[in-house]
Amino acid sequence: MSGPILGAIADDFTGATDLADQLVTGGMRTVQLIGAAQTALPPDVDAVVIALKTRTIAAADAVAQSLTALELLERAGVRQVLFKYCSTFDSTAAGNIGPVGDALAERLGQAVTVFCPAYPANKRSIYNGYLFVGDMLLSESGMRDHPLTPMRDANLVRVLAAQSRRPVANVGLGIVRRGAAAIAAAFAQFAQDGPSHLIVDVTEDADLRALGEALDGVKLLSGGAGIAIGLPAVYRRHGWLGASTDAVAEPVRAGRAAVIAGSASQATRAQVAAFRAGGAPVFEIGEEQIAQPDVAVSSALTWAAGHRETAVLISATAEPDVVRRNQERFGVAESGERVERILAGVAAGLVAAGVRRLVVAGGETSGAVVGALGATSLRIGPRIEVGVPWTIAQTAEPIGLALKSGNFGGPDFFANALGMTGGP
Ligand code: ADP
Numbered sequence: 001m002s003g004p005i006l007g008a009i010a011d012d013f014t015g016a017t018d019l020a021d022q023l024v025t026g027g028m029r030t031v032q033l034i035g036a037a038q039t040a041l042p043p044d045v046d047a048v049v050i051a052l053k054t055r056t057i058a059a060a061d062a063v064a065q066s067l068t069a070l071e072l073l074e075r076a077g078v079r080q081v082l083f084k085y086c087s088t089f090d091s092t093a094a095g096n097i098g099p100v101g102d103a104l105a106e107r108l109g110q111a112v113t114v115f116c117p118a119y120p121a122n123k124r125s126i127y128n129g130y131l132f133v134g135d136m137l138l139s140e141s142g143m144r145d146h147p148l149t150p151m152r153d154a155n156l157v158r159v160l161a162a163q164s165r166r167p168v169a170n171v172g173l174g175i176v177r178r179g180a181a182a183i184a185a186a187f188a189q190f191a192q193d194g195p196s197h198l199i200v201d202v203t204e205d206a207d208l209r210a211l212g213e214a215l216d217g218v219k220l221l222s223g224g225a226g227i228a229i230g231l232p233a234v235y236r237r238h239g240w241l242g243a244s245t246d247a248v249a250e251p252v253r254a255g256r257a258a259v260i261a262g263s264a265s266q267a268t269r270a271q272v273a274a275f276r277a278g279g280a281p282v283f284e285i286g287e288e289q290i291a292q293p294d295v296a297v298s299s300a301l302t303w304a305a306g307h308r309e310t311a312v313l314i315s316a317t318a319e320p321d322v323v324r325r326n327q328e329r330f331g332v333a334e335s336g337e338r339v340e341r342i343l344a345g346v347a348a349g350l351v352a353a354g355v356r357r358l359v360v361a362g363g364e365t366s367g368a369v370v371g372a373l374g375a376t377s378l379r380i381g382p383r384i385e386v387g388v389p390w391t392i393a394q395t396a397e398p399i400g401l402a403l404k405s406g407n408f409g410g411p412d413f414f415a416n417a418l419g420m421t422g423g424p
Helices: 013-025 059-075 097-108 156-162 180-192 205-214 225-230 232-237 266-277 287-291 293-305 320-330 332-352 363-373 413-420
Strands: 006-010 030-034 047-051 080-084 112-116 124-127 130-133 168-171 196-200 220-223 256-261 282-284 312-315 355-361 377-385 388-394 398-404
Touching: 006 013, 006 059, 013 030, 013 047, 013 080, 013 225, 013 363, 013 377, 013 388, 013 398, 047 059, 059 080, 059 097, 080 097, 080 225, 097 112, 097 156, 097 196, 097 220, 112 180, 112 205, 156 168, 156 196, 168 180, 180 196, 180 205, 205 225, 205 232, 220 225, 225 232, 256 266, 256 332, 256 363, 256 413, 266 282, 266 312, 266 355, 266 413, 282 293, 287 293, 287 320, 287 332, 293 312, 293 332, 320 332, 332 355, 332 363, 355 363, 355 413, 363 398, 377 398, 377 413, 388 413
Parallel strands: 006 047, 006 080, 030 047, 080 220, 112 196, 112 220, 168 196, 256 312, 256 355, 282 312, 355 398
Antiparallel strands: 030 377, 124 130, 377 388, 388 398
């Protein structure tokens, strides 16, 4: 079987990697593309995940970029298309899950489309159309106060209906628990009534496997990374996936290593502290560096050249009051951009100086680093922690990249990631 089976369109960068990690774990050789501007797909892959950055941009732009990605996947001849968003359904009243879902369904001429962000392994479940985070309603969880996409209503039928042109209904757990045939029959019933979007109840992985079976032969589906749990088994049953194929790409195991931390999240602060306590040399990006980004890049690189014997840490990670002070002095957007510019410049300089393995903390920071390295596609390697695999950037020379959303991973994430690939 040649050509990818599944093509995914993800609305953010680290979410795309999370999905790719899930697909590799399910036995699918997976590549992650950065943006939809490419014209050719790499050979020998079972799944392609196109990482867009469309979660919070204007809905019309999100739709246009998603349709461009769809065209690329259609040209590659994928059998199934997955629109991937966050398992907490991160969106605003204007979208972009609804508008993008509408546009993809219309372009593919599909009547009913599943929307299922459930991810039981990460404690995201859906019951009667309501999304729970752990034992809390979405609207009572921390997502209530998200700076960009505050989720104040846990009823996904209502949330999606508010941002979609199509009617939205719920497929209840009672139907899901009767198995794949019952779920498929419910889809067919809805299809008779015209176009609609369906929020499907799921509280366990077994529900996702039944849903995957019910979606056999359905071109478009949408969900969080969890929905991928139910897909590979269907492809394997059709004989589309080689049973003996090792889906996990070989990581970069040799060469100097470095850690770049640009997230101020709690998890990353703990990881920076643990790595420092383990004896790693640390270069801090403080106020003085942010004032002069170009000078900061060259001083960090000069400093790193003096520490070639072990993995160095270049860190902007700071306590909330320090971040606030920087934001007051330089502006919120400007301070973030300057820090990203510094860290991306340092990453590119380190690679030019021979570093071959980079661990990066922070979603936006990861995007900036990948951009600076000029990488347009990543092969997905072994899992470091759930949702965070080693990836291999296809640049002039392969570069190992572990790209971590700020809040992912335990305290020893940096040391563990490097330990898997030959140590610091
Ligand atoms: P996360 O995944 O935790 O959201 P991101 O990298 O996406 O991490 O976002 C963190 C943002 O905070 C980036 O724009 C980064 O440049 C910025 N930032 C990091 N450290 C500082 C700091 N010390 N002062 C100001 N901004 C910072």
